Amino acid sequence: MYEIFQLIHKTLFFVVMILGLVVLVKAAMGLSSKSEFTETDRKLGLFFLISNHTQLLIGLVLYLFLSPFGLKAFTELGSEVMKIAEYRKIAVEHIFTNIIAIALITVGYSKNKRATDSAVRHKNALIFFGLGLVLLLSRIPWDKLF
Ligand code: HEM
Incomplete structure (x- = not known):
């Protein structure tokens, strides 16, 4: 079960990154060419939002039940977790930064649901999805990914 969830979490990482890049490039192009925000x-x-929310769910299952770097780290090591970088990076930094990132992405999407002006919608996508993506990238455990 642990390996299956790890595999899904890793695969979704690439989906999130590809969608994120496409969304940002399209928003930047749309803003500079003053084109319409299309369907x-x-x-x-x-899709970018859904892939992130799925990552959140899979990540939480890993964190709460399966991974030795999640809640188990605290029950087994206590406050030592904060002193060991390998554990702290996932048990603390990865989860908190990613929750903030996904919250920003969600805010960006819902702002765009209400906005009607194309330039405003491209700008929202660029700012909120862009910030979210930068935060996600800042706390990826690259050593575990490859
Ligand atoms: C807040 C939600 C998230 C939680 C609770 C979470 C939790 C975790 C946990 C516990 C691990 C360690 C798994 C292991 O034992 O190896 C992990 C690894 C990883 N996470 Fe997340 N994660 C979240 C969101 C994300 C997001 C949004 C991304 C990227 C889009 C991401 C990308 C990765 C990658 C690439 C790894 C390393 C591969 C792996 O070990 O499975 N995570 N995450």
Whole structure:
């Protein structure tokens, strides 16, 4: 079970990154060429949001029940977790930064649901999805990914 969830979490990482890049490039191009925020832009944002929310769910299952770097680290090592970088990075930094990142991505998507002006929608996508992506990238455990 642990390996299956790890595999899903790793695979979804690439999905999130590809969608994130496409969404950002389209938003930047849309803003600079003053073009319309299309149905395709909206759907790409939605898929980006869904892939992140799925990561959140899979990540929480790993964190709460399966991974030795999640809650188990605290029950086994107590406050020592904070002193060991390998544990602290996932048990503390990865989860907190990613929750903030996914919250920003969610805010960006819902702002765009209400906005009607294309330039505002491209700007929202660029700012909120961009910040979210930067935060995600800042706390990826690269050593575990490859
Ligand atoms: C807040 C939600 C998240 C939680 C609770 C979470 C939790 C975890 C946990 C516990 C691990 C260690 C798994 C192991 O034992 O090897 C992990 C690894 C990892 N996470 Fe997350 N994660 C979350 C969100 C994300 C997001 C949004 C991404 C990227 C889009 C991501 C990418 C990764 C990668 C690439 C790894 C290393 C591969 C692996 O060990 O499975 N995580 N995550």
